[in-house]
Amino acid sequence: MTVAALRLPDPRPDWALFLDVDGCLVDIAPTPDAVVVEPGLPALLDRLAVRFGGALALVSGRPLAELEQLFHPARPAAAGQHGLEWRGRPPLPRPEGFEALDAPLQAFAEAHPGVLLERKSHGFALHYRAAPAAGAGALALARRLAATTAPELRVMPGKMVVELRMAGADKGTAIRAFMEAPPFRGRVPVFAGDDVTDEDGFAMVNAMGGHSIRVGPDIGSGHGAPPASAARWTVPDAPGFRRWLAGLVVMDEPAGEGAGGPGT
Numbered sequence: 570m571t572v573a574a575l576r577l578p579d580p581r582p583d584w585a586l587f588l589d590v591d592g593c594l595v596d597i598a599p600t601p602d603a604v605v606v607e608p609g610l611p612a613l614l615d616r617l618a619v620r621f622g623g624a625l626a627l628v629s630g631r632p633l634a635e636l637e638q639l640f641h642p643a644r645p646a647a648a649g650q651h652g653l654e655w656r657g658r659p660p661l662p663r664p665e666g667f668e669a670l671d672a673p674l675q676a677f678a679e680a681h682p683g684v685l686l687e688r689k690s691h692g693f694a695l696h697y698r699a700a701p702a703a704g705a706g707a708l709a710l711a712r713r714l715a716a717t718t719a720p721e722l723r724v725m726p727g728k729m730v731v732e733l734r735m736a737g738a739d740k741g742t743a744i745r746a747f748m749e750a751p752p753f754r755g756r757v758p759v760f761a762g763d764d765v766t767d768e769d770g771f772a773m774v775n776a777m778g779g780h781s782i783r784v785g786p787d788i789g790s791g792h793g794a795p796p797a798s799a800a801r802w803t804v805p806d807a808p809g810f811r812r813w814l815a816g817l818v819v820m821d822e823p824a825g826e827g828a829g830g831p832g833t
């Protein structure tokens with residue numbers, strides 16, 4: 570099993586940066602719309618994009634429109650909804666049974682005070698951060714709906730959330746797609762994430778000879794024991810990750826790999 574190293578890789582100008590949003594670029598907040606973007610962050614993203622030859626992308630579970638709103642006036646490359654949504658590409662058709670999910674999910678939210686239903690164009694998220702006892706029920710409901718009503722949807726537990734999203738893409742396939750074209754092609758992929766939903770991204774950059782960075786210790790979804798993470802590097806928290814990110818703007822010329830490299 571991989572054991573994440575307790576430090577971060579030495580930066581190199583030939584990196585392509587892939588960044589998760591919640592829990593990395595912004596701290597986890599009580600509700601999705603309560604997150605706070607640090608005032609200098611949009612400008613930092615712009616400067617990093619320049620630093621890495623344009624090879625910087627957000628890879629998030631959030632819809633693209635929200636990413637653009639959050640980081641305005643910066644508008645970095647981005648894949649939304651866990652790799653299902655791409656700027657400039659026609660939206661995918663909605664999966665069979667999608668509309669029929671709204672009513673039972675909304676009924677669950679109404680029956681469990683504190684549970685919040687987030688609607689996306691190709692998925693739903695039942696947030697139970699304010700009602701942790703509802704987590705098991707939310708997961709059971711999502712599994713039942715996926716099995717009986719919408720077979721193209723996948724159940725994906727995350728941080729105090731159960732997501733139902735269309736199959737066919739994930740953060741790993743999103744990173745691979747970015748890496749197939751300029752300005753990403755030929756670079757070393759580096760992906761940072763904090764949640765179990767980021768594991769596909771970690772596995773992909775590992776397979777491509779890149780760096781996987783886990784932000785924070787609690788990669789688990791809250792459902793049972795935390796799964797082992799494929800990430801090879803780790804940083805204790807999101808503010809620490811953002812400090813490291815800020816340092817990349819002023820990095821020296823190629824330093825090579827740090828002594829010892831990541832833990833294995």
Ligand SMILES: O=P(O)(O)OC[C@H]1O[C@H](O[C@H]2O[C@H](CO)[C@@H](O)[C@H](O)[C@H]2O)[C@H](O)[C@@H](O)[C@@H]1O
Binds near residue numbers: 590596599600696729
């Ligand atoms: O892939 P990400 O960019 O990390 O997005 C994952 C999900 O993040 C949001 O939910 C999470 O963050 C909220 C705000 O901090 C928090 O309240 C919630 O408990 C977390 O699960 C977002 O609402 C989802 O749509 C994203 O898929």
